[in-house]
Amino acid sequence: MTLETISEQKCFGGVQGVYRHDSAETKTPMRFAVYRPPQAEAGPVPVLWWLSGLTCTEENFITKAGAQRYAAEHGLMLVAPDTSPRGLDLPGEHDDYDFGSGAGFYVDATEAPWSAHYRMYSYLLHELPALVAAQFPMDPARQSIFGHSMGGHGALVLALRNPDRYRSVSAFAPIVAPSRVPWGEKAFTGYLGPDRAAWAAYDATALVPESGWRTPILIDQGEADTFLDTQLTPEVFADVAGHSGVSVTLRLQPGYDHSYYFIATFMAEHVAHHAAALTERLGP
Numbered sequence: 001m002t003l004e005t006i007s008e009q010k011c012f013g014g015v016q017g018v019y020r021h022d023s024a025e026t027k028t029p030m031r032f033a034v035y036r037p038p039q040a041e042a043g044p045v046p047v048l049w050w051l052s053g054l055t056c057t058e059e060n061f062i063t064k065a066g067a068q069r070y071a072a073e074h075g076l077m078l079v080a081p082d083t084s085p086r087g088l089d090l091p092g093e094h095d096d097y098d099f100g101s102g103a104g105f106y107v108d109a110t111e112a113p114w115s116a117h118y119r120m121y122s123y124l125l126h127e128l129p130a131l132v133a134a135q136f137p138m139d140p141a142r143q144s145i146f147g148h149s150m151g152g153h154g155a156l157v158l159a160l161r162n163p164d165r166y167r168s169v170s171a172f173a174p175i176v177a178p179s180r181v182p183w184g185e186k187a188f189t190g191y192l193g194p195d196r197a198a199w200a201a202y203d204a205t206a207l208v209p210e211s212g213w214r215t216p217i218l219i220d221q222g223e224a225d226t227f228l229d230t231q232l233t234p235e236v237f238a239d240v241a242g243h244s245g246v247s248v249t250l251r252l253q254p255g256y257d258h259s260y261y262f263i264a265t266f267m268a269e270h271v272a273h274h275a276a277a278l279t280e281r282l283g284p
C-alpha cells in the first residue's frame with residue numbers, strides 16, 4: 001500500500017496531513033486527511049472518523065470545523081476521507097451537486113456504471129481503516145465516527161451496521177431517512193436501483209431497530225437550516241430509535257443554519273462525546 005504525502009503541517013502540537021493512495025475499492029486515487037494529536041508521538045491513539053456532506057472533499061472539515069484543537073486536548077486522531085471517487089468521467093457524473101462526484105452517499109453502488117467505482121461503504125469499512133492502521137499510530141480497538149448531512153447519514157449507517165467496530169456515533173444535521181427524502185431517493189435510485197427493498201441497508205431509520213446499538217447518539221440540528229424539513233427530518237430517526245431502546249439526544253439549535261459555522265460552534269461537545277466513549281475502560 002503506497003501512500004503519497006500531499007501536505008503536512010503542525011497544528012495544535014500535532015500534525016495535520018493530507019495523503020493520497022490508489023484505492024482497490026474505487027479503482028481511483030483517493031485523498032484523505034489525518035490529524036495526528038501530540039499524544040500520537042508516544043503510541044497508538046483512538047481514532048474519530050469524520051464524513052463530510054455534499055460537494056465536500058477531504059479539505060472542508062480540516063479547514064472549517066476547528067476540530068483539531070479538541071482532538072489534541074483529548075488525544076484523538078481525526079481521519080476525514082473524500083466524499084466520492086475522483087478523476088473519473090462517468091456519464092452525468094459531474095452534472096449535479098447531489099449525485100456523482102462529491103456525492104457518493106457512502107454506499108456500495110450496485111447499478112452500472114457506478115458499481116465499478118462508487119464503493120465508499122467498503123472503502124470506509126475495510127480499505128481505509130487498514131491503510132490508516134498500517135501507516136499511522138492508530139488504535140484499531142478504539143474507533144468512533146461522526147459526520148455532517150450526507151456524512152451524518154454515512155456515519156449513522158456505518159455505526160448501526162457495525163456496532164462492534166465503533167464505540168460512539170454523532171451527527172450534525174444528518175440525513176436520517178434517505179429512502180424518504182429527495183436527496184436520498186435520487187442517490188439511491190442511481191446507485192442502488194429502483195427496488196426500495198435494497199435501500200434499507202443504507203437507511204439509518206430502517207436500520208436502527210435491529211442494530212443492537214448501545215451508546216447514546218448525539219445529533220445537533222440547526223433550526224434555521226433550509227434543508228431541515230425537506231431533506232433531514234431528524235425527529236423521524238429520534239422517534240424510531242426511542243421506540244427501539246436506542247438513546248438519541250436530538251438538540252435543535254435556534255438560529256443555526258446548515259453551514260460549517262454551525263458545525264464549528266458545537267464541535268467541542270461532539271469531540272468530548274466521542275472522547276468519553278473512546279477513553280472509557282471496557283470490561284472488568
Ligand SMILES: N[C@@H](CCC(=O)N[C@@H](CS)C(=O)NCC(=O)O)C(=O)O
Pocket residue numbers: 052053054055056060064097148149150258259260
Ligand atoms: N446548496 C448547496 C448544497 C451543498 C451543501 O450545503 N453542502 C454542505 C454539506 S450538505 C457543505 O458542507 N458544503 C461545503 C462547505 O460548506 O464547506 C450547494 O449547492 O452547494
